[in-house]
Structures are given as C-alpha cells and as structure tokens.
Amino acid sequence: DIQMTQSPSSVSASIGDRVSITCRASQGIGNWLAWYQQKPGEAPKLLISAASNLRHGVPSRFSGSGSGTDFTLTISSLQPEDFATYFCQQTNTFPRTFGRGTKVDI
Amino acid sequence: QVQLVQSGAEVKKPGSSVKVSCKVSGGSFSGYSFAWVRQAPGQGLEWVGGVVTFGGSSNYAKKFQGRVTIVADKSTNTVYMELNSLRSEDTAVYYCAKDSSGWGYDSWGQGSLVTVSS
Numbered sequence: 001d002i003q004m005t006q007s008p009s010s011v012s013a014s015i016g017d018r019v020s021i022t023c024r025a026s027q028g029i030g031n032w033l034a035w036y037q038q039k040p041g042e043a044p045k046l047l048i049s050a051a052s053n054l055r056h057g058v059p060s061r062f063s064g065s066g067s068g069t070d071f072t073l074t075i076s077s078l079q080p081e082d083f084a085t086y087f088c089q090q091t092n093t094f095p096r097t098f099g100r101g102t103k104v105d106i
Numbered sequence: 107q108v109q110l111v112q113s114g115a116e117v118k119k120p121g122s123s124v125k126v127s128c129k130v131s132g133g134s135f136s137g138y139s140f141a142w143v144r145q146a147p148g149q150g151l152e153w154v155g156g157v158v159t160f161g162g163s164s165n166y167a168k169k170f171q172g173r174v175t176i177v178a179d180k181s182t183n184t185v186y187m188e189l190n191s192l193r194s195e196d197t198a199v200y201y202c203a204k205d206s207s208g209w210g211y212d213s214w215g216q217g218s219l220v221t222v223s224s
Contacts, residue, residue, distance in 0.1 A: 001168070032208055034209070034210030034211070036151075036210075036211075038151075043201055043203075043214035043215065043216060043217055044143075044151065044201075044211070044214060045214075046210045046211060046212050048210075049206070049209040049210045049212075050208070050209060053209075055212070087150065087151055089151075089153075089210065089211075091208045091209065091210055092208070094156075094165045095153050095155075095165070095167045095168070096141065096153045096156070097153060098143075098150060098151040098152070098153065099150070100150045101150045101151070
C-alpha cells in the first residue's frame with residue numbers, strides 16, 4: 001500500500017497568514033492527489049483534484065502543487081472559515097490511502 | 107448535483123454485523139463508482155473500500171477483507187456497506203462518497219455513526 005505522510009500535524013496561524021501543508025507519498029503517484037477540508041461534525045469537502053486542479057466554487061486563495069511523491073497545499077491568505085483539518089489522498093492506486101491530517105487553528 | 111443520503115446511527119454488540127445504506131439521487135447512478143471511508147472519534151480518514159456500479163466489481167482495504175461487503179443496487183440507486191464480526195475498534199462515522207475516478211471524492215453522504223459496545 002502507498003503510505004501518505006502529511007506534515008505538519010497541526011499549525012497555528014492568524015488571519016491573513018500564508019499556510020502550507022505538505023504530503024509525501026511512499027512511491028510515485030504522478031499527479032493523482034486530492035486535498036480535502038473537513039470541519040467538525042461535517043463530511044470532508046473536496047478542494048483540489050489531480051494535485052493542482054481547484055474544484056468549482058473553491059476560493060482561489062487555495063492552491064495545490066507537486067507531482068511524483070511530493071505535494072503541497074497552500075492557503076495564500078487565511079480566512080476565518082479556513083480553520084479546519086486538511087487531508088491529502090492518493091487516487092493513483094487501490095487502496096486509496098489518506099494522510100493523517102493537518103489541523104489549522106488559531 | 108449528486109446527493110448521497112445515508113441511513114441513521116446504529117448501536118451494535120461486539121461480534122454482530124451492521125449494514126449501512128447510501129441512497130444516491132441526481133446524476134446517472136450506473137456510471138459512477140462509490141467508496142466508503144470511516145473516521146474513528148478524533149481520528150483521521152480511513153478508506154474501507156469501493157464499488158463500481160457498472161459491472162459491480164468491488165475493492166477492499168486489506169484490513170477489512172473477509173469482513174466487509176460493498177454492493178450497489180441499481181434498482182434502488184443505493185450503495186450498501188456491510189461489516190461483520192464487529193469489534194469496539196469499528197466504532198466510527200462511516201461515510202459514503204462518489205468517486206470521480208482518480209479525481210477524488212466529489213460528493214459525500216452526511217455520515218452514519220456506528221457504535222460497537224457491549
């Protein structure tokens with residue numbers, strides 16, 4: 001199985017800060033990586049597909065980059081509604097493994 | 107817009123089974139794949155398995171193989187996940203999600219809490 005290592009596990013930030021979260025795959029996955037946002041008590045929400053494709057309706061302050069084994073999710077200017085937990089998932093092979101999550105809080 | 111509505115919370119005894127349903131509306135059910143993902147209290151997301159509605163083939167995570175069955179019922183546009191031999195560690199919220207074939211899970215159910223307790 002492909003292991004997804006996400007870091008950091010948590011980050012404290014302020015409104016307007018730039019925040020970056022990294023995800024490393026244990027083997028190459030091309031650009032088959034998705035990023036999700038989850039708020040307490042809610043289902044995850046897909047933000048980015050195929051490493052860098054922003055989903056319809058997701059604010060442009062979110063961006064994704066990377067390919068192969070190393071990927072980054074960046075929030076360019078943190079807004080109050082962005083405080084949440086973020087997960088990466090490789091969508092290259094089965095099982096579709098997730099990273100352990102990064103909690104972004106104040 | 108595809109909507110996924112899951113069955114309600116369940117409380118089960120260790121050793122028993124649970125069957126969670128996910129009713130799909132909107133879109134073309136037969137053209138989709140679906141997955142089940144679980145989240146134990148305070149923990150991350152864990153992929154359980156998935157099903158391709160066209161053809162009915164399923165994939166399961168190794169740790170659940172032999173204990174889980176995921177099927178898609180085209181007559182009712184419903185996806186089911188059955189988990190057997192339940193143990194306390196299976197206590198979690200179980201989510202169904204629509205799999206957009208490598209582009210991630212773009213629609214999710216609201217989640218179904220399964221509690222395993224004696």
